[in-house]
Amino acid sequence: MATSTIPPRAAYGQFTPQNMRRRQIVNLIMIGIVAFCALIIIIPLVHILGVCLAEGASSLNLNLFIKPPAPPGVAGGGIAPAIVGSIIMLAIASVLGIPTGVATGIYMAEYGTRSNRYASIVRFVADILLGVPSIVIGIFVWTLLVRPFGSFSALAGGFALGAMMIPTISRTTEEVVRLVPQTIREASLALGIPYWKTVWRIVIPAASSGIGTAIVLAFARVGGETAPLLFTTLGNNFLSFNILRPMDAVPLRLFNYAIGPYEEWHRIAWATAFVLVIAILLLTIAVRRIARGRFNDGV
C-alpha cells in the first residue's frame, strides 16, 4: 500500500491554468453527484416516517396501547400484549446483557493492554458476535433454550436479545472508560487507594453517563429486532406474564400484521411501526446528543 503520502508525480503537471476551466467544471459536477448521493439517502427515511404517520394515524390512539389484538376481520384492537411482552423480554435481556456487557467493557479498557492476550481475544470475539446475523442467534437460542425445555418462551427471547446486547454494550463501554483521563486514576492510586476501588469508585462514576449511553443504544438496537424472536418467543395473541411460555413482542406483532391479509391489520401495523420507529429514533438521537455534549466539556 505504498500509494501516496505525496501525490503521485502525474498530479504535478495537471494543475495548470490552461485546463483550469475544465477542472472547475469537473469539480462542480462531482460535487453535484456526491450531494445527490446524500440526497437520495434522505428520501427513504423521510418517506418511511411520513408514510408510517399517514397510514397509521387512524389507528394511533389510546386503544392501540391498552387493547389486546382483535379477532381477524374485526375492527379495532391494539398491541398491548406485545408492548408488555417486549418490556418483559427487554428486562430479561438487560439482566443478561447489562452486567456482562459493562463488566466486559471495563475489563477490556482497564486491563486490555497490548500484552494481555486474553483481553485481545475477548475483543476479537466481541467483534465477531456483533457480526453474527441475528437470525443465527435465534437458531442458537432455539437449540439452547427452546428445544431442551420443550416450549417457546419469553425467557429464550430475552436471552437472544441479551446475547445481542453484550457486544454492543461492551465495545461502547470500553470506549468511554478509555476516555476517563489517566491522571484521575493516578491521583487515586497515589492516595493509596487500591486499583479495584479506584475503578469502582472513581473510574466507573466518571464514565457513568457514557455507560448509560451504551446501554440505551443497545436497547435501541435490539428493541426492533424481529429475527431472533421468531423461533424463541414465537408470539402470542393474549396477554401473558409467564416467562416460560410464548409471549408477544412489538416487532413480531408488526411482522405478523404486515404479512397478514386484512386491511385492519395493515393499519395497526403502520401505527405500530410509527410507534416503534419514533421510540427508537428518539432514544438514539437523545442519547447521542447528551453523550456528545458531555464528552466535549467533561473529558
Place this chain on the structure above:
Amino acid sequence: METLRVMRQWWHDRRRLGITATPSLPRPPMRMGLQADRRFRTLLGAFAGVIMLLIGAMVVLLVSDSLMAWRQFGIIPFITGTDWNPPFKIFGALPYIYGTVVTSVMALVIATPIGIGCAVFLTEFAPRWVRTPLSLTVEMLASVPSVVFGLWGIFYFAPWLRSGVESWLTHHLDWIPLFKGPAFGIGIFAAGCILSIMIVPYITAITREVMLKVPAAQREGMLALGATRWEVVRIVVIPFARSGIVGGAILALGRALGETMAVTMLIGNRGQIKSSLFAQGATMSSVLANEFTEATFQLYTSSLIAIGLLLLVVALIMNILGRWLVSFSARNEATGRA
C-alpha cells in the same frame, strides 16, 4: 515490620526443622488490597468470558445439530444441491445460497457508490449546517428496524419499483436475461434494492470515519498545488482511505448476507434459481425465517440449522476480513503512510 516478623519466624522454623540449605527469598504475604485487586480483575475477566462461552456454545450447538444433514448429504452435495424438497426428504441449499449472494451483491453494487458519495459529501463538501442534520439522518436510517423496512417495502417500495424501474427495465433492456419480465414488484430485485437502502448508512459511516483520518497536511498540500477540491478527494483522500473503504464495504456485505426480515417480506420466498432478477427467490435467512418453526422432522430441522451454520461462517469471514482491512487503514494512519 509485619513482613519482617513473618520472615524471621519462617527462618526460625526452618532452622528448627533442620533445613540448612540457603533458601531463596520468601515471598512476603500479600497485602489485602492487592489480593482484592486480583479478585476484582478475575471477576471482570470471568464476565468477559461469557462472550467466549456464547460463541463457543453457538458453534458447538450449530455444528452438532447440523451433523445429521452433513452426514446424510455430504458437505459439497448439500451446498450444490438445487432441490429443496421436504416431503421427499431431499435438501440442497443452492437456491438459497444463490438468493443470498445475488441480493447481497446487488445491494453492495448499488449501495457502495452512493454510500461513498455521501461520505465524501459529508467530510469534504457539506457546509456545517448541512453536515449535522445529514449525519443524523444517516444514523437514523441505520437504526430503523428491519421489519419496518419490510412493511414499507411491501406497500410502497415494491409497487413503486414495479410501476417505475422494473417496467422501464423490462421494456428497454429486455434482451438482457437479468431484466427479463414479467416483473411483479415482489422478487429478488426488490429485496436487493431494499437491502441496499439498509446498508448504505454502514458504508457511509465507516468510509467517513476513515476519511476523517486523512491528515490535514495532505489536503492542504494538494490545495496549495492548485488542485480543486474534487481533485483533492480523487488524488489524496480516496487512495488514502482505500483499504478502509473496501473494509467498510465488506462489513456491509456481511450485514446484508444475514439480513432477514425485510428480505423475507419482499423476496417472494420461492426457492428457485432463475436468471431474471425479477423472479421470486429466497435467501438463506428467509428460508430459516419461513420454515424453521414448521420443520416437522429431524432431518428437516438439521438441514435448516446447516444453512444457519453456513450463514454464520460466511458472515464471520466477511466480518473478520472487513475489520482487518479497516484496522489496516487505521494503522496506516498511525504510521503516517497510505
